[in-house]
Amino acid sequence: MLEIDGLGKTYGTGEKATEAIRSISFIVAENEFVCVVGPSGCGKTTLLKCVAGLLPPSRGQAVLQGKPVTEPPEAMALVFQEYSRSLMPWASVRNNVLLPLRHKSLSGADRKRLVEESLEAVGLTRFIDHYPWQLSGGMQQRVAIARALAYQPSILLMDEPFASVDAQTRGDLEDLVLQVQEEYGVTILFVTHDIDEAVYMADRVVVLTHAPTTVLEILDIPIPFPRDQIATKELPEFAHLRAHVYRLIKRDEEHAPEPEQVGRGVDG
């Protein structure tokens, strides 16, 4: 489905060049849920922007459904961390979700149906005519998720989508995403710095090193679905996998260069 092949990114040229990503390769299969986890400042956002076609990579490429990504593909939707900044404050929830549908060749009725269905999937039907800023942070991020779903992508990229909501809401949103993945049959590439979140949600976890970034390890999460915030996290397997990823990142950080040398300001 999605193949990331030796993708690297260097900002600037000459003496001031900062190598954010050295080389990253992994594959996301159809219907798979892949989490990318790594220390902060390791170029996760850069990676996602390159995969999304928003930023040209310096080396390597991302290939979606056999086609190299050079511009944002129609089959891909993106959910950003900063929900309050990715939603339009002057437009109602309905019009926010409608934004990516306007240029699609759909009938008015189909557009309306897609908007209403996706808002129902995230449980916001009642708030369709509210403005985003009238909603809580978690609800705003659900609007952003609904908008991505209404676009009917085959793959959904999520950039630390729950990093700025409280713990309770975060758990609810994680379960919501797992549920809509099931419902919509969409492939998800999910970037996070939260190890628990990565292990809880993913089929596979890609662990990254500090910058300049490479892949440290790719591990399968053989915990059955549906997962549960309490029961799954009590499993010895969960604790073991979580500890393993933790140790990997911790050990890697000990070899990390001084913070000055890390591509600062590169990653959100």
Add this chain to the structure above:
Amino acid sequence: MTPRTYRTLKIAAEIVVPIAILLAWQLWTVHADNPNFPRLSTILVEFRDMWLFSDFGTDVVPSLKRIALGFGIATVLGVGLGIPLGMSRWTRSLAMPHVEYWRAMPPPALLPISIVLLHSIGDVQKVSFIAFFCLFPILLNTMDGVRAIDPTLIDTARSFNVSRWERIRRLVFPAALPQISAGMRTSLSLAVIIMVVSEYFSSTSGVGFVLLNSKNTFQFTPMWAAILLIGLLGYLLNVLFMLAERRILAWHRGWRAATPQ
């Protein structure tokens, strides 16, 4: 103090203070007996005789029409040029020296040449004159508003393949609208000033024409009545504009109140 009493006091001050000033003027002019400063009551009678509504059609309507046209053209041009200039660094660096030069020009300096160049002492000259000077506040504010748009929002639109035109229409323009509106408000008061100035010069109608004509014929009461009218005109235009802005930018106030800036 409860918000309610605060509000009442604020409105009272807004009404009471001007009335007190007018009363003081009346009391002073009654005793002063100076032809340059006619009594307020005399001015008010003159005001009613002139503007309500015998000369309204011949002098106030032309002035208002010039303001409306000049301000309207400035708004269309300011937004129409400001959006592309705000979006492109290249065109901006090309255009900015020219913008900065002309916007520093005092309006009276261009008044004589505008008559020569436009071969007109009528509405064409006056409307273009108002439009030219009202353009700059709107243009510069539009550019700033466009440049300040959140890059996350643009990335979002790009990731959804929203076309350039739709991006301008649905994101860039509404995002810049609060600042465009601030520029328009500045330009609206400027429009009143420029209207008066342009009507001083080779004119046969308009409030500014009446004002200068009264002064030249030593009729100080009509002159004061014209001054009173011009002040009221500027005030009322601003009130109307603010009422429209409150409606159109209701989302902006709500959003600002809800978001820690």
